[in-house]
Amino acid sequence: MADAKRLIGRRFSDASAQSDIKLWPFKVTPGPADKPMIMVSYKGEEKQLAAEEISSMVVVKMGEIAEAFLGTKVKNAVITVPAYFNDSQRQATKDAGAIAGLNVERIINEPTDAALTYGMQQKGTNVGAKNVLIFDLGGGTFDVSLLTIEEGIVEEIKRKHKQDISGNARALKRLRTPCKRVKRDLSSTVQKLIAGLKPVKMCLHDARMDTSSVHDVVLVGGSTRIPKVQKMLQEFFNGKELCKSINQDEAVAYGAAVRAAILDDAVVGDIMRVLIPKNTKVPAKREAIFTTNRDNQSNVLMRVYEGERTRTQDNNLLGEFVSARIPPAPRGVPQINECFELDANGILSVSTEVLLTGQKTKVTITNDKGRLSKEEIEKEAEKYKAEDEEYRKKVEAKLALKTTHTKSGTLSRMRRLTPSSGRLTRKRFKMLLLRPFIG
Known part of the structure; x- marks a missing residue:
């Protein structure tokens, strides 16, 4: 079996699913609620497996590899998906992670993670915003995304996708011939397979940019190694040197790992901090001071929630x-x-300022999709009131213990380092330790 990702979150009757099924050598049948089920033979028995189940097997194996390398239990995950995935496909991917026994903290677009990898690599080498085109050509899909990167912040401008390069039956037949011959044939015919550079042109057109506005073109996906693809792309961008410094196969996974590290530092204890309580008169403005929770942390991920539960999740x-x-x-x-x-219109604007440098970022939240009603929020809060209070006490006790341990360990080190002026140094450091709790 193969291409389970192309079925995840789809109905058997979907036109795209039917188009793919015709090209596969294995059998797919309709299951409950029109869910596509893949037929497999295991130990002499015929079984039906949903795409989520197959994907979960892959996730389980990846978890086992990670645990063997880290020597510890892996409980959380960040999973990347193609940019064209809709809500149902993203939820189905999250379900696959749950089946595998993992808490999926985030589902992220693959081009965005590739851009994050690029941004980390370029860190400290450039000043100002850069427009980066992510050209993602894999084994079955083709995504083009245009993003702006400035000081490590990635903002997606436009993306064009849904270019299915597996939809050509004749090409697929060639792909089942010996590998060397396939690569040679594909290099010369890839222009037909990906319909030229139409998605790139549309992406630039929608963003109201031309080729001169793009600072870098980043290649992602194993198929971007094909010489014909690189030649076409370089010619389109007037001879611009393509960015090949990041590993095309690992760029997305690397970005996901960086994103997971950012999430790990996002909220200490997963406790919700309410800044605008319910029934607050509008317009309203609230400010609060936040800080880092590890040494030399380069940025803080700000996540805005709505609700009255104790835990952010x-x-x-x-x-x-x-x-x-x-x-x-x-x-x-x-x-x-x-x-x-x-x-007064319920539009929320959130801004942050790093006080030491004066640098600011801002986001406006206007989309009401998925917003909870006042009644839903109050119902949820009342239902889990006792559970939330118990969780809050546990986290507060844990953080108090961690803070005490940090103070003790740091002061102990400072005694060893500065024996002649220990009193002054310890007093100064005590003030620094208290600063995170101000405000």
Whole structure:
């Protein structure tokens, strides 16, 4: 079996599913609720497997590899998906992670993660915003995304996708011949398979940009190694040197790992901090000071939630963005001012400022899709009131213990390093440790 990703989150009767099924050598049948089921033979028995089940097997294996390398249990995951995935496909992917026994913290577009990898590689080498075109050509799909990267913040401008390069039956027949011959044939006929550079042209047109506005073209996906693809793309961008410095096969996975690290630092204890309580008169403005929770943390992921539950994961995520770059400093020292402004129309604007540098970022949340009603919020809060209170006490106790341990360990080290002026140094450091709790 293959291409389970092309069925995940789809109905058997979907036109795209039917088109793919005709090209596969294995059998796919309709299951409950029109779910496509893949027929397999295992130990002499015929079985039906959903795409989510097959994907979960892959996730389980990946988890086992990670655990063997890390020597510890893996419980959480960040999973990347093609840019064209709709809500049902993303939810089905999340379900696959749950079947595998993992808590899927985030589903992220593959081009965005590739851009994050590119941004990490270019870190400190450029000043100002850069427009980057991500050309993602894999084994079955083709995505083109145009993003702006500035100080590590990635913003997607436009994307064009749904170019199915597996939809050519004749090409697929060639792909089942010996590998060397396939690569040779594909190099010369890929122009037909991906319908030229139409998605690239459409992406630039929709973003109201021309080729001169693109600073870098980043190649992602194993098929971008095909010489014909690179030649076509380079000619289209007037001879511009293509970015091949990141590994085409690993770029997305690397970006996902970086994103997971950012998420790990996002919310200490997963406790919801309410800045605009319910029944607040609008327009309203609230500010709060946040800080880092590890040494030399370069930025902070700001996530905005709606709801009254104690844990952030139990509330409705409205949006997120990354703060401006934070200069290297011990944990708890940097101060990031976060400002929430809610206007009379219910439009929420959230901005952050790194107080040491004065650099700011801002996002406006206007989309009401998925927003909870007032009644739903109150019902959820009342239903889980006791559970939330118990969880809050556990987290507060855990954080208190962690803070005490950090103070003790740091002061002990400082005694060894500065025996002649220990009193002054310890007093100064105590003030620094208290700063995260101000505001």
